Amino acid sequence: EAGVVQSPRYKIIEKKQPVAFWCNPISGHNTLYWYLQNLGQGPELLIRYENEEAVDDSQLPKDRFSAERLKGVDSTLKIQPAELGDSAVYLCASSYEGGNEQFFGPGTRLTVL
Amino acid sequence: GDSVTQMEGPVTLSEEAFLTINCTYTATGYPSLFWYVQYPGEGLQLLLKATKADDKGSNKGFEATYRKETTSFHLEKGSVQVSDSAVYFCALIPYTGRRALTFGSGTRLQVQP
Numbered sequence: 001e002a003g004v005v006q007s008p009r010y011k012i013i014e015k016k017q018p019v020a021f022w023c024n025p026i027s028g029h030n031t032l033y034w035y036l037q038n039l040g041q042g043p044e045l046l047i048r049y050e051n052e053e054a055v056d057d058s059q060l061p062k063d064r065f066s067a068e069r070l071k072g073v074d075s076t077l078k079i080q081p082a083e084l085g086d087s088a089v090y091l092c093a094s095s096y097e098g099g100n101e102q103f104f105g106p107g108t109r110l111t112v113l
Numbered sequence: 114g115d116s117v118t119q120m121e122g123p124v125t126l127s128e129e130a131f132l133t134i135n136c137t138y139t140a141t142g143y144p145s146l147f148w149y150v151q152y153p154g155e156g157l158q159l160l161l162k163a164t165k166a167d168d169k170g171s172n173k174g175f176e177a178t179y180r181k182e183t184t185s186f187h188l189e190k191g192s193v194q195v196s197d198s199a200v201y202f203c204a205l206i207p208y209t210g211r212r213a214l215t216f217g218s219g220t221r222l223q224v225q226p
Contacts, residue, residue: 004156033213042117042202042216043157056211091156100145100164100206102214104157 002026004105006092012111018080021108025073025094032069033102034077035091043091049075050097082112115140119203119217126224132190134220136177136203139184144205146170146179146186147214151200160188160201193224 005024013019025032030051035043046065048056051072060067064083069075079086089109093102120135138144145164149157161170166181175190186203203217 006156031212035214041218042204043214044216045213048213056213093157098212100147101159101162103159104149106154106156 004092004094004103006090006105006108008108009106010109010111012113013082014113015084016081018078019082019110020076020078021090021092021110023075023077023092023105025075025092026103028096029094029103030072030097031095031099032075033093033095034067034075035093035104037089037091037107039088046077079110082110084112086110087112115144115205115207115215117203117205117215117217119201119220122200122219122221124220124222126193126222128195128224128226129192130224132188132193132197132222134188134201134203134222136186136188136217137184138186138203138205140205140207140215142208143181144207146177147204147206148175148177148186148188149202149204149216151202151219153199157202193222195224195226198222198224 032049034046037043047060049069067077089107091107092105095102116139147162148160150160161172163170163179169178200219202219204214
């Protein structure tokens, strides 16, 4: 079974530029999560989708961050414009609907210069 | 709100030593508890879990017991190997409400040959 796929693995941009991350969850997983992991810390939830609906986006900084999961499968997280403080690892995870066990992708490491 | 506290690292051990990484939590009700492991350059992998009081999760020689009375979920291994060197995260999901993992800050384990 293929795991959660994320791309790109690494991204370096200058501040004020836009950036997008892509995630393809495990087949059959209705629930998709985006987490932010700052250096030396545990991940924190940005947004959770049940199929194509964003059911928890309370921690997503909506002034610059946006996300979509149009067909309820893969998802894109966007930052526009990026700030220096956005440098972090962006993790995608998926699970069965209502399931406790979340499966994580390898993450995208973003560096904003 | 919910929170997870882990012992700070790094924890440095010699091969075949006994490992304990402490984890305590604050949550209402009966959360599900998890240990995730993150190897260098990789995403988070679920190591073990427990869903109710007195449950013991185990995998790859690691064990942790859900202690409701002390709100703890300490990770143990009887004999560590160099290949166990990684960052270990304790996490919880509440029984009801927000279906997102709350992570501790992680504990880095370094095993020397």
